Amino acid sequence: MLIKTRKRHQIGENEVTSESVYHARRHFMAGVAGLGMAAVLPRSVWAASEYDNVEQGSRPDWFASRLDNTHWKAVTAGENDKLTPFNDATHYNNFFEFGTSKDDPYKHAGAMTTEPWTIEVDGEVGKPGTLDMNQLLGEQQLEERIYRLRCVEAWSMVIPWLGVPLSAILKRAEPTSDAKYVRFQTLMRPEEMPGQRSRFGLIDWPYQEGLRMDEAMHPLTLLSVGMYGRILPNQNGAPVRLVVPWKYGFKSIKSIVRISLVKEQPPTAWPTINANEYGFYSNVNPDVDHPRWSQARERRLPNSLFSPNMIDTQMFNGYGDEVASLYKGMDLRKYF
Amino acid sequence: MRLWRCSVFVAALLPFLWWAWQVAAGRAGPEPGQYLLLNFGQCALILLLLTLSLTPLMKLTRWKGFALIRRQLGLWTFTYGVLHLTSYLLFILGLDFSTLGEDLQRRPYIIVGFAALLMLLALAVTSNRYSMKRLGKRWKFLHRLVYIALGLVLLHFFWVVRADMAQWSGYALAGAVLMLLRIPAISRALGRIVPRRGGTRRASRAS
Numbered sequence: 001m002l003i004k005t006r007k008r009h010q011i012g013e014n015e016v017t018s019e020s021v022y023h024a025r026r027h028f029m030a031g032v033a034g035l036g037m038a039a040v041l042p043r044s045v046w047a048a049s050e051y052d053n054v055e056q057g058s059r060p061d062w063f064a065s066r067l068d069n070t071h072w073k074a075v076t077a078g079e080n081d082k083l084t085p086f087n088d089a090t091h092y093n094n095f096f097e098f099g100t101s102k103d104d105p106y107k108h109a110g111a112m113t114t115e116p117w118t119i120e121v122d123g124e125v126g127k128p129g130t131l132d133m134n135q136l137l138g139e140q141q142l143e144e145r146i147y148r149l150r151c152v153e154a155w156s157m158v159i160p161w162l163g164v165p166l167s168a169i170l171k172r173a174e175p176t177s178d179a180k181y182v183r184f185q186t187l188m189r190p191e192e193m194p195g196q197r198s199r200f201g202l203i204d205w206p207y208q209e210g211l212r213m214d215e216a217m218h219p220l221t222l223l224s225v226g227m228y229g230r231i232l233p234n235q236n237g238a239p240v241r242l243v244v245p246w247k248y249g250f251k252s253i254k255s256i257v258r259i260s261l262v263k264e265q266p267p268t269a270w271p272t273i274n275a276n277e278y279g280f281y282s283n284v285n286p287d288v289d290h291p292r293w294s295q296a297r298e299r300r301l302p303n304s305l306f307s308p309n310m311i312d313t314q315m316f317n318g319y320g321d322e323v324a325s326l327y328k329g330m331d332l333r334k335y336f
Numbered sequence: 337m338r339l340w341r342c343s344v345f346v347a348a349l350l351p352f353l354w355w356a357w358q359v360a361a362g363r364a365g366p367e368p369g370q371y372l373l374l375n376f377g378q379c380a381l382i383l384l385l386l387t388l389s390l391t392p393l394m395k396l397t398r399w400k401g402f403a404l405i406r407r408q409l410g411l412w413t414f415t416y417g418v419l420h421l422t423s424y425l426l427f428i429l430g431l432d433f434s435t436l437g438e439d440l441q442r443r444p445y446i447i448v449g450f451a452a453l454l455m456l457l458a459l460a461v462t463s464n465r466y467s468m469k470r471l472g473k474r475w476k477f478l479h480r481l482v483y484i485a486l487g488l489v490l491l492h493f494f495w496v497v498r499a500d501m502a503q504w505s506g507y508a509l510a511g512a513v514l515m516l517l518r519i520p521a522i523s524r525a526l527g528r529i530v531p532r533r534g535g536t537r538r539a540s541r542a543s
Contacts, residue, residue, distance in 0.1 A: 091366075
């Protein structure tokens with residue numbers, strides 16, 4: 001059977017807005033705002049106009065119905081954290097299921113089917129089950145949180161995510177007292193994911209990540225379903241991914257299909273390949289170097305040829321005030 | 337033959353011009369320095385493999401054209417290697433030499449890459465007629481360093497790979513085949529696949 005899916009970057013004909021209409025709309029919006037009537041407009045329209053050059057993706061019901069009631073800018077980043085342009089955040093990605101080059105995810109992720117989508121919640125919980133996106137989000141209000149994203153390869157971005165605290169989702173599943181860790185799993189679908197078909201791949205698919213229970217319940221830990229006022233593009237982990245802003249990017253697992261509460265620390269993708277280079281915690285830490293990349297500084301993207309835009313990396317990616325207490329008394333060189 | 341050499345020159349220059357144009361046109365992504373670094377490095381490896389394939393190709397086809405471009409391709413390999421290092425210094429380190437010092441002490445893949453480039457430098461500066469005369473027999477010995485350089489470049493690349501060995505395996509396989517073809521017995525056999533011109537006539541006369 002031929003399953004035809006539209007590539008993410010090919011927008012449907014009904015979505016194309018001519019330039020003149022676009023400008024007229026902006027003009028109209030400016031006028032409305034000037035009259036003090038902005039509050040009358042649905043918030044979703046406001047959201048779309050908030051960011052520049054953002055392709056409006058599809059709007060499944062579970063997402064569209066929540067946009068009007070979203071808490072915008074619930075968390076903002078620092079003064080010097082300039083937002084990464086949408087185009088860069090969606091064309092420069094690590095998502096090894098689609099290839100190892102930075103532009104592979106953009107090129108290939110369009111083939112991933114994300115509608116419908118279900119997530120299995122199981123393990124040490126009182127209410128296990130298979131949830132669709134609507135059931136997963138429940139009554140939860142979407143929040144917009146602007147977080148720094150630090151990759152272990154020493155580049156970083158600043159991204160406005162839309163999502164819900166993971167703790168709310170976990171609480172609804174009623175974890176038992178045996179639930180010590182959370183294990184996450186990414187979609188396994190080799191026919192749509194060329195990286196999973198590679199015979200020379202080192203990752204033991206499906207990709208797995210994990211958090212300790214207190215990390216998972218931390219208010220900063222976000223289960224994200226959107227960015228830049230729209231749904232997540234496939235290459236950014238549609239339809240639902242994790243965002244743990246004080247850890248290296250690879251901990252923020254993409255396109256989640258399974259969340260399991262477990263007793264033991266789960267084997268996660270990167271330490272399984274190379275335990276000397278990657279630890280389970282993977283907290284951003286300028287004092288502990290990765291053997292291949294110094295972690296003391298980072299390149300904030302976008303940069304240009306002669307201005308690498310190097311900045312000092314902050315402990316816990318700058319979220320130390322909120323999260324340092326989680327690791328009190330732990331030797332962070334040993335538990336890196 | 338002049339035209340042949342000129343077209344090889346242009347072909348080797350084209351990737352540089354293309355990537356420079358991509359950067360200038362803003363099509364190299366949010367990290368253009370990394371884009372150049374990776375492309376230059378990969379290009380240097382491909383050129384090194386091409387350079388090493390010329391001798392077996394010449395043996396196989398007996399076409400002198402392959403020998404004529406060997407020095408040129410070797411020098412292009414070195415050039416892209418230097419561009420690779422320069423992009424690292426300029427665009428990744430931002431000319432922060434203290435970080436370079438740290439890298440050279442701590443990071444094996446940087447040390448190995450650096451060593452390979454030093455070897456290619458030695459080959460590049462002795463690639464002229466004067467050095468060949470001066471060094472005599474030692475020249476050939478010195479230029480066998482290229483085999484070690486190939487090994488180091490592959491090791492350098494190996495240590496950069498994060499999650500998929502496919503691309504690296506392709507290059508390593510090509511390198512291994514080129515090395516195998518240099519084993520004397522295999523090399524001689526290679527020369528016998530295509531019969532020498534005139535050789536067949538002599539053979540028939542003998543029979």
